[in-house]
Amino acid sequence: MIKRLLGSRELLLAAVILVLAIVFGMLAPQFFSFAHMFGIGRSAVVLGLLSLGLLLVMITGGIDVSVSATAVASMYITSVALLELNYHGPFLLAAVLAVVIGAVFGLVNATLVTILKLPSLIVTLGTLTLFRGGLLAFVGSDRLRELPAKMSEFSTAQLFTLETGGRPAPFHVSVAVLIVIAVLLAWALRSTTWGKSMYAVGDDEVAARRLGVAVTPVKISAFVLAGALAGLAGIMSGALNRAADPFTIVGVEMDALAAVVLGGAAVTGGRGSVLGTMLGVILITMVAASLVLVGIPSAWRHAFVGIFLLLGLGIPALRQRRIEKARGMVVSN
Amino acid sequence: MTSDSSANAAGSSVLEAGGPSAVIAQGITKTYGEVTALDNVDFTVRPGTVHCLVGENGSGKSTLTKIIAGVEAQDSGTVSVEGRVLSSIDPRTAIQHGVRVIYQDLALFPNMSVAENVVFQGNRSVLIPVSNRKARKKASEALAALDLNIDPGTRLGDLSTAERQLVAIARTVSSDGKIILMDEPTASLTSREIDQLLETVDRLRQQGLSFVFISHKLREVTSVADDVTVLRDGQLISTGRAGEYSQERIAELMTGGLVENNRRETPAQEESEPVVEVRGLGLASSFHDIDFSMHRGRVLGLAGLVGSGRIEIGLSVAGLVRAERGTVRIHGESVENRRADNRLQYVPDDRLTEGLFLDWSIADNIVTNHLDGVVTPRGTVSPSKIGELADDWRSKLRVKTPDVSHPVSSLSGGNQQRVLLARALAPEPDVVILNNPTVGVDIGSRADIHDVVRNAADEGTAFLVISDEPAELLSICDDLVFIHEGRIIDRRSADSLSEETLIDIISEGGRS
């Protein structure tokens, strides 16, 4: 049991995060302030929600690179609609609207992948451009600075604020939202038939079908939830930035993929955990937020994400292959 | 045809009287393309009994189980379970009616733990919480009931083939089913494990469960069956009480009397210089200290259980699995990169996923390993040369097709296997390694394929044959090496062996 825990991806990731944090902390003392920590939390919200959605799709053996476009489209459409309606109600309703729009986008992906049986990467690459292009062409390409009041107010909705050494360290509500959703998803994946079926479908679709899993609905649920989470990520991003910018959240799908893969998920399905994914998100956000702090130009950010992704793929793959080789399971050298 | 249902056979269960039959399959016909896999087959399982379904590979047994399980859709006919006709063809429906299956390929989830695999049920309502602790407990109990010592927390993918088979059994017998279909559940088990399984089956039968039991091993069939049904080429040949069937009779019904009993005659003399010399070959947890020699014109068989390491040894000699220790010499010289050595050829056993490029033409498949033979002097691949070479081999091995440009998927199993053999023989190799060369091949083709092997051996090719079929090993091999848990436990000359002895050595693991 202990051996298994030691060999687990989550522990390894946590160790890497800890070591990096110590390094950053030694290079830049302000790293260990609550303000910086909570700041990392706040900037992890959008990536975290997108990554959780992608995780669900990857567990079932698919991939969804359209989550960033879904996020920005849901956010922008919601904002435009609410401004159009002169909406002054609570933020919650705006969030629900964005989630529903996101879920609809997810359903589009789900339909194309499950009903037409097209490869999910190419489909979602297609919908990535389609959603974004459609948004910019037919809904609008202007940055909206004047959001409904309650939406803008959300950007300063702190759950609590710590006062340490005279500097306030605010803990934003959105971080709590992310944590609650992560815990819920972790529970659902670990402890419901739906969760087990998600892993089963990704692990061996034929076997899952034979054991009575309704494979298509399970896959659809993954894409729809990914869309819904992306919608939430979008509206959070808009609210946190106090503006609806149709050109934001570009390329975040790469970071999300890196986070999910780092967290132990495989494109071939059947693997991955919420904890691992969240640790991946923390690692990537922490590095992105702290590079400048330690004097590395932020231009190198992509290179780090790429290296993380490749290491996250490579190390477990090599370990797995060593085991398989020893059992004579690897055909050809 | 023996199907008098009134006869009361020995060994039938206490629950026999009253209640509808556990399974009634009526007039089941199933075709793939224009092939009839099952032709108007009737099949009934009495409640609380074990019904053995026997037949050669490709006779339709697995198809029939899959139809009862709702995995495959029949073209016509109905399946009813405990008196109710299954309304839709869907595994979920069958599961709701209490049907549980051990599939030939096990249908387990490699990335899940053993416990998760044992308790997994996909047809539950989705939001029902699953307690992982309870799951572990239930899994431990299920494993203990089978007298198994496997940690329920282990990742399934890390288990051996035999252990996986046992997990599949544990899952199926612990899942509150009423009717359990077992498709070759003992393929990789030792005789001790088989006894354990048969005891469990017997106990559950006493509790009123019904079984459909598919096995090659006729001893198991006669020891556990209440009823027997024999299929051949998709036809129902015979069905009745087990008491009416001896092993000999079943064998005769399965093959239609076409039992191929001729052993290889006049094997070539062993020459002093071996073609292949394997010394001390070993690979971590797969096989150890493997020594054997192969000689020109001789056929060497590797016998053992599924998962015993036979296949890995064959793969290793072929250069497809890298051994950690030991050497393989070809004509006296040690060859490290054997994969690139065309003097060796390998024929895998699963022609549909490992053997053939199914969408490709027959010709392209045949030349795959002999591209050097179909290039023009300028070095470009010539379609006309491909055609010539393929035509040549079509006539040599009598592949039944009007045109080698047709897709290989249009051929029957026997002819597909001939294409694979042609592919291996085209480069004129010194050594050919065959892994189950006649899986899923009709009886006539099997004899033909055995002839091809014998003839090629007579012309000087050395063969290494791995086979699950004792009869096949005895029919084409000159010498046999027995593998158990990755080690050589015995060597025999095929002449001196009876089929019974051979099976005994395989399943006793050398402890007899």
Place this chain on the structure above:
Amino acid sequence: MEARLGSRQYVIALIALVVLLFVILSILAPSTYPTLRNVLSMASQMAPLGLLALCVSLTFLIGGIDLSIVAVANAGAIAAAMTSTALEPSLGAPGASLVGVAACLAVGVIAGVINGTLVSQLRVHPIPITLGTMALFTGIATGVTGGATQFGTGSLGFLGSGTIAMVPVSFLLFVIVVLALAIITTKTRFGFKMYAVGASDKVSRFARLEVEKVQVRTYMLSGFIASIAGLVMFAGSNAANVSFGSSWLILAILIAVLSGVDPYGGKGRVLLVLLAVVGMQQVQTGINMALGRWDGASFAAEFTFGVLLIAVLGLNRRLGKAERRKLRKKSKSEEIQQGEPTLATPA
């Protein structure tokens, strides 16, 4: 052979599509579209995208995908710009440019070998691998340049805008590369093995083909061709930046899918990329003609490409299924398929 190349009907359909597009657009704009000027202008724009589409087709053919191509093209162009600018004082513009060209192509080959090695050794799906190398190559290029545009010596202009007998040099280069790849894939032993690996890497492994070698070489070719695309892009504008061609990946995939190469591998003709590029260029020109004055034109184009990608892919799958059914029927006459499919024995 035919099974590997795909159906003849598809070739005819593709030719018909190209002709049809030409006719329709000519009718819509009779004075500007069917002119030599316009045709040559379109030809001059095809090369970079066409070359990138070739990379996708090649990797599709072996059942893989290379998502790093645009990153490689940009990295190559940046390498060319930086080396040639740095060496200009000592070697003079032509000499420095030559070294720049070599640097660009070297970047492509190295990147390709990295992709191929990772794919073949890790045996992880090429999607996350090439996404990872895409981020890595982009990141390195961004880090090195700080995101700034790099300019060259301007002596590669002929490659970008030169003509031979009125035909754009870049277009000729593209055609040469297409023809070379068509020969490699359909006439050589290596090409045969590429189709084999694409049809099934498992079957290829059991047939003892050197799958890893085929993978490394194919990704190397892909990287090499991507760097040629980068060179053409660079030569055209004398400038290189990591953010150039950001929407080209999807276009390259679209063209590859349109060319009929099966994304699951093992089927199709690289030669048809030529037709697919011509078709796509016309679609692009058509969109520009129709929407040119509208602000959202480029966005609408992106939207259209996304729709087209999915539509073409869906259509191809349908056609492929029908085709397979027909092939099976064709030779049903004598022998019939074995009833019971053999199941894989667990290793």
